[in-house]
Each structure stands twice: as C-alpha cells, then as structure tokens.
Amino acid sequence: xxxATNPAVQTAHDHLARNAAVYRKELFDFLRIPSIxxxxxxxxxxxxxxxxxxxxxxxxxxKAEVVDSAGHPAVIAEGxxxxxxxxxxxxxxxxxxxSGDLSLWHTGPFDPIERDGMVIARGxxxxxxxxxxxxxxxxAWMKTAGSLPLNLKMLIEGEEEIGSPNLAPLVEKYxxxxxxxxxxxxxxxxxxxEAPALTVGTRGLVYMEVVLTGPxxxxxxxxxxxxxxxxxxxxxxxxxTLHTPDGRVNIPKFYDRVAPLSPVERASLASLPYDRAxxxxxxxxxxxxxxxxxxxxxxxxxxxxxxxxxIYGGYMAAGSSTIIPSRAGAKISMRLVPDxxxxxxxxxxxxxxxxxxxxxxxxxxxxxxxxxxYMADPNSPVMNAAIExxxxxxxxxxxxxxxxxxxxxxxxxxxxxxxxxxxxxxxLPTCNAHSPNEFFHTRDFDAGMxxxxxxxxxxxxxx
Amino acid sequence: xxxATNPAVQTAHDHLARNAAVYRKELFDFLRIPSIxxxxxxxxxxxxxxxxxxxxxxxxxxKAEVVDSAGHPAVIAEGxxxxxxxxxxxxxxxxxxxSGDLSLWHTGPFDPIERDGMVIARGxxxxxxxxxxxxxxxxAWMKTAGSLPLNLKMLIEGEEEIGSPNLAPLVEKYxxxxxxxxxxxxxxxxxxxEAPALTVGTRGLVYMEVVLTGPxxxxxxxxxxxxxxxxxxxxxxxxxTLHTPDGRVNIPKFYDRVAPLSPVERASLASLPYDRAxxxxxxxxxxxxxxxxxxxxxxxxxxxxxxxxxIYGGYMAAGSSTIIPSRAGAKISMRLVPDxxxxxxxxxxxxxxxxxxxxxxxxxxxxxxxxxxYMADPNSPVMNAAIExxxxxxxxxxxxxxxxxxxxxxxxxxxxxxxxxxxxxxxLPTCNAHSPNEFFHTRDFDAGMxxxxxxxxxxxxxx
Numbered sequence: 001x002x003x004a005t006n007p008a009v010q011t012a013h014d015h016l017a018r019n020a021a022v023y024r025k026e027l028f029d030f031l032r033i034p035s036i037x038x039x040x041x042x043x044x045x046x047x048x049x050x051x052x053x054x055x056x057x058x059x060x061x062x063k064a065e066v067v068d069s070a071g072h073p074a075v076i077a078e079g080x081x082x083x084x085x086x087x088x089x090x091x092x093x094x095x096x097x098x099s100g101d102l103s104l105w106h107t108g109p110f111d112p113i114e115r116d117g118m119v120i121a122r123g124x125x126x127x128x129x130x131x132x133x134x135x136x137x138x139x140a141w142m143k144t145a146g147s148l149p150l151n152l153k154m155l156i157e158g159e160e161e162i163g164s165p166n167l168a169p170l171v172e173k174y175x176x177x178x179x180x181x182x183x184x185x186x187x188x189x190x191x192x193x194e195a196p197a198l199t200v201g202t203r204g205l206v207y208m209e210v211v212l213t214g215p216x217x218x219x220x221x222x223x224x225x226x227x228x229x230x231x232x233x234x235x236x237x238x239x240x241t242l243h244t245p246d247g248r249v250n251i252p253k254f255y256d257r258v259a260p261l262s263p264v265e266r267a268s269l270a271s272l273p274y275d276r277a278x279x280x281x282x283x284x285x286x287x288x289x290x291x292x293x294x295x296x297x298x299x300x301x302x303x304x305x306x307x308x309x310x311i312y313g314g315y316m317a318a319g320s321s322t323i324i325p326s327r328a329g330a331k332i333s334m335r336l337v338p339d340x341x342x343x344x345x346x347x348x349x350x351x352x353x354x355x356x357x358x359x360x361x362x363x364x365x366x367x368x369x370x371x372x373x374y375m376a377d378p379n380s381p382v383m384n385a386a387i388e389x390x391x392x393x394x395x396x397x398x399x400x401x402x403x404x405x406x407x408x409x410x411x412x413x414x415x416x417x418x419x420x421x422x423x424x425x426x427x428l429p430t431c432n433a434h435s436p437n438e439f440f441h442t443r444d445f446d447a448g449m450x451x452x453x454x455x456x457x458x459x460x461x462x463x
Numbered sequence: 464x465x466x467a468t469n470p471a472v473q474t475a476h477d478h479l480a481r482n483a484a485v486y487r488k489e490l491f492d493f494l495r496i497p498s499i500x501x502x503x504x505x506x507x508x509x510x511x512x513x514x515x516x517x518x519x520x521x522x523x524x525x526k527a528e529v530v531d532s533a534g535h536p537a538v539i540a541e542g543x544x545x546x547x548x549x550x551x552x553x554x555x556x557x558x559x560x561x562s563g564d565l566s567l568w569h570t571g572p573f574d575p576i577e578r579d580g581m582v583i584a585r586g587x588x589x590x591x592x593x594x595x596x597x598x599x600x601x602x603a604w605m606k607t608a609g610s611l612p613l614n615l616k617m618l619i620e621g622e623e624e625i626g627s628p629n630l631a632p633l634v635e636k637y638x639x640x641x642x643x644x645x646x647x648x649x650x651x652x653x654x655x656x657e658a659p660a661l662t663v664g665t666r667g668l669v670y671m672e673v674v675l676t677g678p679x680x681x682x683x684x685x686x687x688x689x690x691x692x693x694x695x696x697x698x699x700x701x702x703x704t705l706h707t708p709d710g711r712v713n714i715p716k717f718y719d720r721v722a723p724l725s726p727v728e729r730a731s732l733a734s735l736p737y738d739r740a741x742x743x744x745x746x747x748x749x750x751x752x753x754x755x756x757x758x759x760x761x762x763x764x765x766x767x768x769x770x771x772x773x774i775y776g777g778y779m780a781a782g783s784s785t786i787i788p789s790r791a792g793a794k795i796s797m798r799l800v801p802d803x804x805x806x807x808x809x810x811x812x813x814x815x816x817x818x819x820x821x822x823x824x825x826x827x828x829x830x831x832x833x834x835x836x837y838m839a840d841p842n843s844p845v846m847n848a849a850i851e852x853x854x855x856x857x858x859x860x861x862x863x864x865x866x867x868x869x870x871x872x873x874x875x876x877x878x879x880x881x882x883x884x885x886x887x888x889x890x891l892p893t894c895n896a897h898s899p900n901e902f903f904h905t906r907d908f909d910a911g912m913x914x915x916x917x918x919x920x921x922x923x924x925x926x
Contacts, residue, residue: 203685205685205785207783207785209783214748214749215746215747215748216746216747216748217747219746220867220868221768221770221772221796221798222666222668222798222866222867222868222869223763223866223867223868224746224763224867225763225768225770225796225798225867226753226754226762226763226766226767226768226770226798226867227742227746227751227752227753227759227762227763228746228748228750228751228752228753229748229749229750229752230770230771232702232770232771232772232773232774232793233702233705233706233770233771235699235774236698236699236700236701236702236703236771236774236793237699237702237703237706238699239695239696239699239700239703240699240700240702240703240704241703242696243696243700279690283678283679283682283687283690283691284678284679284680284789285677285678285679285691285692285823286677286692286822286823286824286825287691287692287822287823288690288691289690289691289692289821289823290689290690290691291689296690299689299690300686300687300688300689300690303689304689305684305688305689307684307688307689307693307695307696307787308693308695308696308699308776308777308788308791309684309695309777309778309783309784309785309786309787309788310695310776310777310778310779310784310786310788311695311698311699311774311775311776311777311779311788311791312774312775312776312779313771313773313774313775314771314772314773314774314794315772315773315794316773316774316775316779319831320670320672320772320794320796320831320832321772321773321794322668322670322772322796322869323772323773324770324772325771325772325773325774326747328771328774330695330699331777331778331783331784333684333688333783333785335684335685335688335689358752359749359750360748360749360750360751360752361749362749368782368783369783403685404683404685404686404687404688404689405683405685405686406685406785
C-alpha cells in the first residue's frame, strides 16, 4: 500500500478509522429514508433525503441548502474558499430505485442490516453509500485540518433514478455557483472484487425507430402475397444491410471518428482478467459474438455497436394468421465511442436507411435518444491523483476501464460547465444496484471514504 | 349466347325463369337463419340451417338427411341412381361468417332485402345463395325431366367458416356414400363483373415460425451490446437470405417442381384485363412488387411466394428501451403452386434455416400449417362442360383463373375420394363475403341457377 505522502491525509484517515462505527450508523439512517423518486407517494421521502443530506453536509462543515427543481429537490453545498486551489464539483444523488419484488428481498429494503461484511438495503451502494463516502471525507478533513485542500462544491440531486429530467436546467441556473475545474462522481463501480477501477469514458447513444408501411391495411397473404412489398421482409432486408459479415456496422463513415485506444488504457486492458465461462454464464448466451478482431472488453468499451432493441410487425400472437402486414418497425440503437458525434451518426444512419429503403414501402423514422460518448483525459494530473488515491484507499493499483453504457450527465457537465468528470466507483459491479438485496461491502465503504479523503489531499499538490 | 344444345336444359331453364320469384323468396328464408358457426350461441341456428337445407333438398326431389359431426351438423343428399352416368359430389356450406361490426351494415345482416339488383344479407353469396343455385338447378331438372342427367350427391357442411375441422373425418366416414367422379363447388367467385370464371387451381401453404434465443434474458444493450449475438439482428439476417434481389425465393430446389403454365391457362391469362391503378387502390400499397419477370396475376396464381406474416422481439411498446432481446421470432409462410409438395417444401425450408442460422443463437421451428397446392386438369371433359355451362348461363365465355389462397378441402377430396374439384363461382370477388353488407346480384343468382342446370345437362353428353 503506497503511503499517503501528505501527512494531513494520514490524519484524516485516522479520523475516519476512529469514527468508522459512526459513519456506518449514519449510513443506516440515510438508508432508512425510502427516497424512491419514481413513485409519487414517496415525494416527501425524497425531500426528507435531501434535507438529511443538507444537514449532514452542514455538520461536515459545509454551507448547504436544499434547492428546488421542477421535480424532486437537490442539495447544493460548498466548502471554504481556497483561492488558487483546484475546484471540484462532487456529483451524487440521494434518491433510490424502487424496491422491486419484495418477495425477493431477504430483509426489508429500507431496514438496513449489516451481514457477512455487507450493508444490505436499497441505496446502500447506489448512491447513498458512495455519496456518504464523500461527505465523510470532507468531515475528516474539516475536523482534522480545519479546512479542505481544495475548493469543493457538491451537487446531490434527487432524480437520478428517473433519468435526471431537471438536472441540466438546474446546472444552467446555478452555472456560476457550480463552476469548477472538474466533476467528481462516485456512482460507478470497481472492475471486480479486489479490483478498484477508474471509469474514464462511457459510450454515447443514438436510438432510432424505423417504421415501414406497405399496404394500407393487413392483406390476405394468399390473395396478395408476392404482388406487393411486404414491409416485414423489407425491414429484415434493411436491418441485414447494417452489418458486414465480420460484424462491423455497415454505415458509410460510421467509424471515421473512432479514436484509437490510448497507451495507458491499452496497458490497463491487457491487465484485466477475462473469464469466458463466467461471461457466458452471466449472459446466458450460447457464444461470444461481435466485431471480428476485438476482445469482449474491447467490444464493450472501445468499439461502437448497432443493435435491434425491438422489432414488430403483422401477426405477433400465438398460432398463425395469413396476412401481409401493413406495418413493421424496428427500434435500432447505436452505442458510440469517442470521438464519434451523436448528431453526425444519427444523420449517417438516416441517410443510409433512406438510401437503402425501396420505394415500394413508405418509411418513417423516429429519434428516441441522442447522447454523445464521453471520455476524460486518462493522463491528466487530476486523473493521476485519482489513480494514486485509489491505490492508497484500496491498497491496490486501479485499472482504467470504461462503461459500455451511456451517462448523459457527463457530456451535460462538459457542455454547461466545461468540466471533465472523474468517476471513482467503490461498490462492486455485482452489488444489485437495481435489483433486490442491494449491498455495499463495509470494507469498500471504508476504503471509499479513505480514497476520497486521499484524493482531496493529492489535489493539494496539483493546485 | 350459345344455345343449350340439350333441349332438356332449355326446359329446365324455362322452369327456373318461371319460378325466379319463388327461389328469390326461398333464398330470403335461408338467409334469415343466423347460422354463425363461430359463435356458440348460434349452435341451434346452424342446426336449423342444416334442417332447412335438408328439407329444401327433399322438396327438390332428393333423398336427404342431417348428419352429425363432432361439431355442427352437415347435410348429405342423393339423387336417383343413374347407372353409367358420371357421378358428381356437390359441396357447399350452410353456415355463415359472423356479422362483424353491425354499425357498418346498412341493413340487418339477417334481414335480407333486395335493393339495386342485389340481395343483401350475411351469407347471400357465401355460401347460401350459391348453394341454393345448385338445389334449384336440381329441382328444375326433377320437375321438368323427372330425373337428373347424372348421379348427384350433395354434401353441405356447417363448419366451413371455422376451417372445416370435422369435414375430413366426415368424408372418411361416408367415403363409399360420397364416392364420385368429381366434386362440384360453388364457393368461389367470378373474375370480375361480367367476367364469369372457372377457378382451376389454388396455392398450397407451408406456414412456419422461427424462434431465436440469444441471451437467457433481455440484457442491457450498453453493458452487453456488441459482445453477444442479438437474436433480432440474426433473425433479420436470416429472413434477408430468403429472397434474391430479383424477388425469387432463395431456398435451394424451391422451384424445382413448379409446373409450367398450360397453353389454355396462358391464353386465358392473356385475355384478362389488369388495371394497375385499381390494384394499387385496392391494396393501398405504394407500388407493385414481386418476382421479376412476372405480371401481378402470374405472381398471384402461378408463382410460389414467401412472406413474413409476423415478426416480434425485444421491446415493442411505445418509446425506447435499451435492451438486447433474449428472443425474436418470425412467422413465415410460403404459398405453393403445382407441382410443389408441402412436405418437401417444409423440409427444404427447415434445412435452409438450420444451415444458415449461426450457432451464436439457439433456434427452434414450429410448423403451423401445411397444405398442398391444388390443380384440376383444365382440359378435362368435365372442365369443358363447366366452361360451356358458364357461357350458357352467363352469356359470356368464362376465363380460367386460379386462387392465390389455399383451400385444404380440395387436396382432402382428392386424397380421400380420389376426385378433382370443379370450382364454379357465381358471385363477385367484391361481394363483401366476410365484410359488412354482403351481397349477391340477383342477375348472378339467376345466371348461377341456369349455369348449374346447364352443366348437369352437358354432363349427359359425357357420361
């Protein structure tokens, strides 16, 4: 384990160690609030979670207030001014996913317990536990050094689990107050058990629906079969053109902006263990498949994809019906990687479909989602501080990974605040974040608090 | 109008002309019975229609009885024995389609009226009106000549509109009693107004469902997109392989048994008027499409086809969901033409899909339907008699057409009784057979009775 070179970090860590039981208890208090943002009857609970967060930030030594949005309230907090030091905006959320099927929970989702080294409750990891890591780290610095080694702002929202519909307007509104050099997020995960990770990028998304209409109504396939275009057949033909036999997306210029892997990420990738049997068991799929020449992790993180998410048309119930469908449609999404641009890819997709769709059917397209990929500089001083902080907090050098998914808040922060995001995730990828029996290992909770406290101290060197 | 060469035919026609009002009234009586076979609360009405039919056959001079099946009853009737003469089995049905949306009917579906030269009611054409043409023709011969110029048997079932589930067992059971040289059916239509037609063949059907399973459950398309096979994409790829760019079915050996068009059918085809604008208006399709090098009628009647009748998989509701579907499936049917064989085509389809489906997904196939195409000899003496009879009855030479649809009873009669079917249809193809405001032109009802009576007389020459 690398030593904390800044003695103030060690002092803050000592505070955290002495107060481990207190923070555990406070996590339990936070978890007892059923702040389910998706369910209107929990509106008051979401506000209660905001108020609990505000009060906890104030006790940690910050100025904090609940700020209203068009939906659930957020909390904005600020530490003491430190002129000349870097400014971080911590982002987290105090709302949680619904419980889901209660019969699958071994304990009540809002009755947290500690068992087998885990805190088990809805929100234990996502994101109450990880948010509390940051607040505890702040408190450790404030109680021991009397101040923070950085300018810290916190934005802890209450609508993450419903897609953050009011976050961008809120960030716009408080743009000056939230101005920062970078955003710090504890809402991702480690790579695996005992494998802390920094998530340095996420994939973008373009989600389209293609709807084809042939005859005006379903027709008898005996009377009209073979005489007019069948929109379901045409749709299949169109979809089939969207990949080459080697699994590449067959849209002209699609790969033009795909950035090569940086040496630091390539090295990290080489160090990752991959177990084919586990992957197949996790997916329940008969085989791996995808773009030829790339490994599963490369396909997940570094390569763009195109998938049919849904397809429909004609007679879909049990049994048979002899019709030529009037309509058939497909929901088709593309995951994008740096430096692809969502607007450009959507345009290429639309042009390609228009060009390939025969005039024997009518064609419409609907755009459902649209988000740029996100990539932080894996070689920046702040990123290096985060790497070092994870090594200190977890006692293991982290790996650099990406997420195959899409986080619209990252390009949003970049667009409005001009700031990159550092994603330090402390829970496990298997922590049941949106499933029954969500958990957070207590050792990871403790390591997370230490990591954030160390990260603050390492920024001191940068400022 | 060709003269009826047999003077007995003219005498029978005179009877029909004298009694036109009587048969019109009797058709009304028949139509007032709501014999909807699909609806259990009309069970008694279907039996009542069978009894009405039996009584009407007896009054016409036949022996007749209601025979029970596992479902609705049928009627079997027989004329006097005529040794050495050809034996015909007339097939018709006394059940009708449901009314459908009553608000779309201009008059009550079971309150027949005559308006603008049409009898309007459910069953007016399909098949009560056309069945009554045969019974009236029988009566005209019996009342004028005192006997029939052929051995006539009638089988008038009560389950045609629900797919004749008990007809084959009934024909098996009464195989000896129903033995015949050919089957006579009045359940098709003219080609168009003023264009009487003989339907000499129907297409067969093989209806399969292909179901592909990739991952065991729907997966997050960000986390797993591009790393496993997506069954919806694989399905589209598979379907796309099933046609060549020129619209031919791309299954090896698929066309091997397709019989060339006979000269007599080719001549008839050349005589048919085709109006592109009407076809596009009827289908509501932007364009004609299909196998290159063939006209719309050729594509409908003489060429086999392959169509997706339904396709499904993944997220099919409104909006978007970012999943890799676990399953995707397609209902795919092929219409077959002589001399293709349903069992062979199903085998070729299954082999082709098995061979082309990658091992990255699991594949299952379900067989939904299976029926051989049917083709009568368009040059047989009986067919020539039917052609001549239509020319006498309608005053116009008929065209030889086929049906693009599938009639399982035709191969069934061929299989059990060894008999070909003669399809003499008197109503219009636009008669709203399964729609509101079904009608039968009174002039066609009269022409139909004359045609059947003439046909009986022309068989006298053959016997």
